[in-house]
Amino acid sequence: MNTTRALAVLAIGASLVAGACSSSSKPAATGSTTTVGSSASSSATTTGGGSAGPLSISSFTRDFSAMAQLKSVASAGKGSIGVILPDTVSSARYTEFDAPYLTKAFQQAGLSSSDFKIQNAQGSDPTMLTDAQSDITAGASVLVIDPLDKGVGAQVESYAKQHGVAVIDYDRLTLGGDRSYYVSFDNVKVGNLLGQGLVSCAAAWNVSSPNVIEMKGDPTDNNATLFAQGYDQILNPKFNGGGWTRVAEPAGTWTPSVAQTEFEQAYTAHKNANAALVPNDENAAPIIQYLQSLHIPSKSFPITGQDATLVGLQNILLGYQCGTVYKPIYEEAQAAAALAIYLRAGQTPPSSLVNGQTADTVSNTQVPSVLLNPEWVTTQNMNSTIIADGFVTASQLCTSQYKSACTSAGISG
Ligand code: GAL
Secondary structure (H helix, E strand, O other): OOOOOOEEEEEEOOOOOOOOOOOOOOOOOOOEEEOOOOOOOOOOOOOOOOOOOOOOHHHOOOOOHHHHHHHHHHHOOOOEEEEEEOOOOOOOHHHHHHHHHHHHHHHHOOOOHHHEEEEEOOOOHHHHHHHHHHHHHOOEEEEEEOOOOHHHHHHHHHHHHHOOEEEEEEOOOOOOOOOOEEEEEOHHHHHHHHHHHHHHHHHHOOOOOOEEEEOOOOOOOHHHHHHHHHHHHHHHHHHOOOOOEEEEOOOOOOOHHHHHHHHHHHHHHOOOOOEEEOOOHHHHHHHHHHHHHOOOOOOOOOEOOEOOOHHHHHHHHOOOOOOEEEOOHHHHHHHHHHHHHHHHOOOOOOOOOOOEEEEEOOOOEEEEEEEEOOEEEOOOOOHHHHHHHOOOOHHHHOOHHHHHHHHHOOOOO
């Protein structure tokens, strides 16, 4: 491989926390997100087609038009881009959203189909690593990788370093890693939205003394740790004298069937449980099905979610899920693609785009970051966000049993 070539590895995912544990036991080393400076901190204008002003997170709209600004940067680049997403089980997002949006972002920036390749590691670390290595051998100058855990993230990043490759962490921070940039949503804010969503839902559904099963994501995913940090900021004051009780706090997972088992065990042990903080839609779905099998009525057992997936949105419409954290992945994909295109061309991304920094609390470094804003979605704003963005279409969402709920939510299916 031509090691003199400026190579950039876009490490997506990774995670993260060695010896992570629930927030109530020994502190886990976590990345914390501090946003410094505003996104308009620089006058840098892309050298792409047309001077559309400084590229920033607000440039990335649903029509991907901003990517055209990067055409000349893209044409100055060398090599191809290899995309390796983590799995198809933990969240539908990687198949439904990340893969198609990354494809569109590259294409709109003028890259041809031979300039990039998108694969899914299907939950296998060895597959992730071998895919990364073979992509680089085949001439990839940028790798877009969403590792399942800290181990493979670190392996990819050290392999990248050995080959003179710069790395971007996407969506998940590789704690103890070695990368140039990090692109994600503010994941503590994601957690805040989950916590606030549960609180407002409990009030709306008249759950006066919530006895909460606090679920978590996979402890090897630093995002899961940051999500919990965020919702504990909201819930702990409720648990400490606010009339709420945390009845159970299972270990955490991103495998929906494991989440269901964790919930069932907790619910069996704590029959007074009447609410659950669930960190994403895919984990919430089997839990909701279980409660439905027990004939728990709608709008009686508050449950949260994340990723605005079809299943989550439909559960919200039927009143079994309070809401979902909506992360416009078309923004995240465009931001990642833009950073990768700059690095592939040996150019420094504009500081107007790099709007923050994030502490890697293992390597004790501050990582230049592109941090995007998440949003809480319920039936109240589903039409003006998800549907307006075309993230999920009304025809996908408002099938037979959801039609009337769509109408009530102002969604014309
Ligand atoms: C997180 C990601 C979330 C969620 C979860 C399961 O790291 O940020 O969007 O999908 O993984 O894949």
